[in-house]
Amino acid sequence: xxxxxxxxxxxxxxxxxxxxxxxxxxxxxxxxxxxxxxxxxxxxxxxxxxxxxxxxxxxxxxxxxxxxxxxxxxxxxxxxxxxxxxxxxxxxxxxxxxxxxxxxxxxxxxxxxxxxxxxxxxxxxxxxxxxxxxxxxxxxxxxxxxxxxxxxxxxxxxxxxxxxxxxxxxxxxxxxxxxxxxxxxxxxxxxxxxxxxxxxxxxxxxxxxxxxxxxxxxxxxxxxxxxxxxxxxxxxxxxxxxxxxxxxxxxxxxxxxxxxxxxxxxxxxxxxxxxxxxxxxxxxxxxxxxxxxxxxxxxxxxxxxxxxxxxxxxxxxxx
Numbered sequence: 290x291x292x293x294x295x296x297x298x299x300x301x302x303x304x305x306x307x308x309x310x311x312x313x314x315x316x317x318x319x320x321x322x323x324x325x326x327x328x329x330x331x332x333x334x335x336x337x338x339x340x341x342x343x344x345x346x347x348x349x350x351x352x353x354x355x356x357x358x359x360x361x362x363x364x365x366x367x368x369x370x371x372x373x374x375x376x377x378x379x380x381x382x383x384x385x386x387x388x389x390x391x392x393x394x395x396x397x398x399x400x401x402x403x404x405x406x407x408x409x410x411x412x413x414x415x416x417x418x419x420x421x422x423x424x425x426x427x428x429x430x431x432x433x434x435x436x437x438x439x440x441x442x443x444x445x446x447x448x449x450x451x452x453x454x455x456x457x458x459x460x461x462x463x464x465x466x467x468x469x470x471x472x473x474x475x476x477x478x479x480x481x482x483x484x485x486x487x488x489x490x491x492x493x494x495x496x497x498x499x500x501x502x503x504x505x506x507x508x509x510x511x512x513x514x515x516x517x518x519x520x521x522x523x524x525x526x527x528x529x530x531x532x533x534x535x536x537x538x539x540x541x542x543x544x545x546x547x548x549x550x551x552x553x554x555x556x557x558x559x560x561x562x563x564x565x566x567x568x569x570x571x572x573x574x575x576x577x578x579x580x581x582x583x584x585x586x587x588x589x590x591x592x593x594x595x596x597x598x599x600x601x602x603x604x605x606x607x608x
Contacts, residue, residue, distance in 0.1 A: 335364050339372035346378065355385035376406040380415070392422045393445050396452075403456055413460070416453055420462040423449040427473065446473055464494035468503055471510075480510045505544045508532045512551055529555050553592075560590035564599060576606050 336342040346361030362378040362385075369375055383398035399415045409415075426446045450466040450473075457463060471486035487510065490503035511528035532548045532555070539545060567582035579602075586599035 335368040339365055339369040339374040342368070343374040343377060346381070350381060350385060353388075355389050359385050376402050376409045376411065379405065380409075380411050383415075383418070387418075387422075392425055393449075396422045396445075396449050400452060400456075412456070416457045416460055416462060419449055419456075420453045420466060423453065423466070423469070427469065464490060464497035464499045467493060468499040468506075471503065471506060475506065475510055475513070478513075480514045484510045501539055501542060502544065504531075504538075505535055505542075505548060508535060508548065509551065512555060525555055525559055529559075556590055557593050557595070560586050560593040560595035560599075563590070564595050567599070567602070571602075571606065579606065 336345050342361065342365040346358050346365060349355075349358035349361060359382050362382050365372075365378045366375050379398060379402045383395045383402070386392075386395035386398055396419050399418055402409050402415055403412055423446050426449070447470055450470050453460075453466045454463050467486065467490045471483045471490060473483075474480075474486060475483035484507055487503040487507045490497070491500045491507075494500055508528050508531035511531060512525075514528075529552060532552045535542075535548050536545055536552075542548075563582045563586045567579045567586070570576070570578040570582065583599040583603050583606075586593070586595050587603065590596055590599075
């Protein structure tokens with residue numbers, strides 16, 4: 290009995306010292322529990338069952354208090370890691386983070402569900418949500434520097450899209466995610482890398498509707514590479530062949546008119562390059578070489594705007 294009394298007095302003293310040291314904590318927050326023989330703060334305690342704890346956390350989410358809800362979800366996960374409510378708590382943390390305009394952090398939270406609980410019934414839903422997050426980042430690639438700090442770097446788009454493919458390689462978002470990686474790289478001017486991703490779309494998902502679009506985008510990427518290097522006739526020629534093959538293979542495609550337009554632009558560019566070379570030789574007084582390139586434009590690029598100029602030059606310097 291004496292030992293119990295001493296223990297009680299000691300706990301009282303320790304509690305008093307604690308409250309003096311931390312005056313911001315109200316004594317009303319602390320409750321004496323005979324079962325544990327100590328004071329506890331109910332705010333820091335987990336509910337007696339994972340179901341109760343999940344419901345308690347949900348009440349804060351429903352109120353719009355996501356910060357408090359996340360704290361309660363994490364308490365559930367820590368206290369009941371093997372309970373069926375644990376993956377649900379992880380999932381709802383992701384939901385809260387989306388509500389808080391933190392898409393990348395939400396993606397990380399969702400992915401924890403798949404990584405820690407691979408047989409979760411939420412898996413398909415999570416893949417869909419992750420794809421939507423990547424799309425959100427793609428659509429907001431023109432954000433200000435401040436917004437990029439808050440929402441996340443656009444470079445994380447590829448990470449998320451690759452995760453979507455990894456988690457569901459034969460799911461409905463896989464081919465589109467692969468295709469969008471190529472689009473993202475192409476928009477960043479990384480044409481060779483984009484080309485590789487579009488080829489992967491065609492090879493891994495040949496029966497997908499995105500395989501046809503990827504074939505078109507390969508030609509577009511090569512067109513961009515050709516325009517970056519004025520004298521890369523080989524690249525331009527490859528792009529022309531790719532567009533021509535696309536038009537033959539998909540005459541009724543919605544992309545066919547654009548493919549034909551791109552072919553016309555490439556011909557204009559090739560004709561211009563020949564004119565540039567012809568003018569160079571003309572300035573060097575090498576009229577024989579100049580005539581060869583002017584004739585090339587007249588004979589093989591008659592439907593371009595450069596053909597009349599080449600013909601006029603030939604009349605000036607003689608054929």
